[in-house]
Amino acid sequence: MNGLESPGPEVVRVRITRTDLRDFATSIGETRLLYLSVRSARAAGHRDLPVPPTYLFGLALRTGNPFGWAAERGLDMARTLHGEQSFEYSAMTFAGDTLTLSSTCGPLTVARSGARLLTRRTTVSRAEEVVARLELTLVCPAAPA
Amino acid sequence: MRAQAPEVTPALLSAFAAASGDANPMHLDPEVARAAGHDDVIAHGMLTMAWLGRLLTEHSPQARLQSFRVRFTAPTPLGAAPSLSARVVDPATRGPVRLLLTAELADGTVTAVGEATICP
Numbered sequence: 001m002n003g004l005e006s007p008g009p010e011v012v013r014v015r016i017t018r019t020d021l022r023d024f025a026t027s028i029g030e031t032r033l034l035y036l037s038v039r040s041a042r043a044a045g046h047r048d049l050p051v052p053p054t055y056l057f058g059l060a061l062r063t064g065n066p067f068g069w070a071a072e073r074g075l076d077m078a079r080t081l082h083g084e085q086s087f088e089y090s091a092m093t094f095a096g097d098t099l100t101l102s103s104t105c106g107p108l109t110v111a112r113s114g115a116r117l118l119t120r121r122t123t124v125s126r127a128e129e130v131v132a133r134l135e136l137t138l139v140c141p142a143a144p145a
Numbered sequence: 146m147r148a149q150a151p152e153v154t155p156a157l158l159s160a161f162a163a164a165s166g167d168a169n170p171m172h173l174d175p176e177v178a179r180a181a182g183h184d185d186v187i188a189h190g191m192l193t194m195a196w197l198g199r200l201l202t203e204h205s206p207q208a209r210l211q212s213f214r215v216r217f218t219a220p221t222p223l224g225a226a227p228s229l230s231a232r233v234v235d236p237a238t239r240g241p242v243r244l245l246l247t248a249e250l251a252d253g254t255v256t257a258v259g260e261a262t263i264c265p
Binding site (some may be wrong): 020023024026027028029030032033050052053055057058059061066067077078079081082083084085086087088089092140 | 150151157160161163164165166168169170171177178180181189191192194195196199201202203207208210211212213214215216218220253260265
């Protein structure tokens, strides 16, 4: 766990599995065989099941305490919402890939509305290649008067 | 392009929480959600974004997707079945294709707005 005292990146290393990708695909209502069947994925020219566009988000939370980094910085997680999310892709990833997700949290900022905002940036690498960059912004509304 | 999301149910949210790794209790525990001022649990923003991602990869092969961003503008309550849309901006211009994305509830509440760029 990365406390305020040690502001280095929080690093997660994950091997992508077919089972996890199928569970994710099913939970988002995906029915295209390309995302469910290795044979169909290969027929479409992929080396294995593709990782869908938003799947990387959850991988960055695979720590003992997924939102611990936000709570440590003083966000009341009981009221905090996901404000924004972005992904930039430079390569697709597939089942069987081992990915390293390195996340760095920015400072807590306060919007004019009084809402408190916290941004966390994650770089996703496969071996030495950066395959994606993510940015997550949490919003904690101003406390009720 | 348009698509209709399935109805949001507690079972759907718990399946998505397990599969996505986002187990924030706001999406799973009605007491936590009520304490935060909601009527009941609300859907994960990332579930809406995953649905929008499906729409994008139906529009173009995923390998062409360069960027994808969404701002969550309102909660998605239980029982909602958001309408999803992706619309090409400036179809005549060259270069990457920009798509504007929205998710909207039946009463017109916009729950997410976003943008994606796709290699031509």
